[in-house]
Amino acid sequence: MSYHLIVQPLEPYAVLAGEAESQLFNWVLMDSVGERQAGGSGDSKDVIEQTLRQNALDGVRLIGLLPADEALVCYADIPAKQQRFIHQALPFAVEEQLAQDVDSVHLALGERTDRGYRVAAIDKLRMSQWMEAYSDFEGAQLEAIIPDSAMLPVNDTDWTICVDGSMALMASSQGDWMRIRTENLVMFAQTLDRPSEDEVVAEVKVRFFAPESYFEENAESLAAMNASGRLSVSRSSLEAGAVELLARAHSQQLDKPLNLCQGAYAVQGKGGSKVGPWKPAIAVACVWFVLQLGFELGMGIYHERGAESAESQAMAIYKQAFPQDRRAHPGNLKRMVSSRLNSASAQGPSASFLALMKQTGAEYVSLPQRQAVEFNSINFSQSRGELVVDVRADSYDKLSALRSGLANKGLNAEIGSVVNESNGTRGRLTVSGG
DSSP: OOEEEEEEEOSSOGGGGTOGGGOEEEEEEEETTSOEEEEEEEEEHHHHHHHHHHHTOOSEEEEEEEOGGGSEEEEEOOOOOSHHHHHHHHHHHHGGGOSSOGGGEEEEEEEEETTEEEEEEEEHHHHHHHHHHHTTOTTOEEEEEEEGGGGSOOTTOSEEEEEETTEEEEEETTSOEEEEEGGGHHHHHHHHHSOOTTSOOOOEEEEEEEOHHHHHHTHHHHHHTTSSSOEEEEEEEOOSOHHHHHHHHHHTTOSOOOOOOOGGGOOOOSSOSTTGGGHHHHHHHHHHHHHHHHHHHHHHHHHHHHHHHHHHHHHHHHHHHOTTOOSOOTTTHHHHHHHHHHHHHHTOSOSOHHHHHHHHHHHHHHSTTGGGEEEEEEEEETTTTEEEEEEEESSHHHHHHHHHHHHHTTOEEEEEEEEEETTEEEEEEEEEOO
16 A cells, blocks of 8 residues: 655744754645555654654654745746756746746746646755755655745635645645745735736635634634635634645645656656566666576687687588699588589499599488498598598497498408407498499
8 A cells, every 4th residue: 555645844944954863843644545544643754764663663654744835836937848848948938927037047847727837936955955855864765846826726616715724724726835924814814805907806715724713713804804704714624733734635626736846856666667676677777688598609709719710611521532623612522512512423333532422421321320430531532432431439339330331232341450448449441443
């Protein structure tokens, strides 16, 4: 089962002062069906990590919140549809909406709306500090960093307001967000209560989340928020805290979040990738493939060199027998030898070298276990019409069988200079025409 850990930083923001270990958080752990599994208020990172360790949870994905006033929401009217062109034009499209140099700002691209592409702009130094704070939670993999107000539920209302301590988080159904002090809520409500000159007067639905005690203590101020009656305010008691409201809205997809982890700040997944669990197997397969490829290449080179050596030896023997032949080469050597053997066969048994060699070779091939018989040297006497073969075998019987086979073909075959050795018998086979 997968889990979402939603973490909200508390003021003062120690992480912005370079003291990330001192930062305190409100947090909640939700399972895949949106049920709360654990949570806390004002806890350090160590306390949250200890909870994850105690429960031995796998697949925990972390959503880090940051104060909504840290990131400005703006809109980019870009006609292009390809992501590459949109990202190229983005800085120029929002430059006039920013209060600082666009080169010092990280821009995160959101969905396309009627007003253009929704964009979050945050100072690069700030973004680096928040990334550092959320990237090393033990037992959880960072999935997204989102402005807290952007996770308010806005599916059935024009504006949603949530009182979170001394601050109020606000988000609109159009994708805007902001974060102001609670004492400024009446002033903000008055701006909603007064339509602009080109706006048709219509009811504005506002959903207000706050602790019950807040509604009781601020009844008079809340009544003043709707002086003209244009606002339709529905109140909801906030019992579990703002971070749990945000977590439930996100799990039920009632919010309009914009993930700031893009571009240079994109999350480098350690375990979120679907390929991750297969990486060891992929590594083994790659090593095996490289070894197999190397083996096949080595065997190919070995056999190629062996073939070249065999061709050289065959050509040397052929040139020795037919020194005047200039037409033979490794490509046609088999055809040339076959042609000469066929020519010699047509002449019948005779004292020619080829005829005697062909008959001797044929008898050798017909020998049982011929691997035990070796020809060490071959000599031919043209004047005597004799083929003399220095032959070795594992026993004299095989030499005798070879001689008998030649004799049965009508040839004269004799074995002389027989020497018995420890590993076999060698002798000199003399073959002449019958």
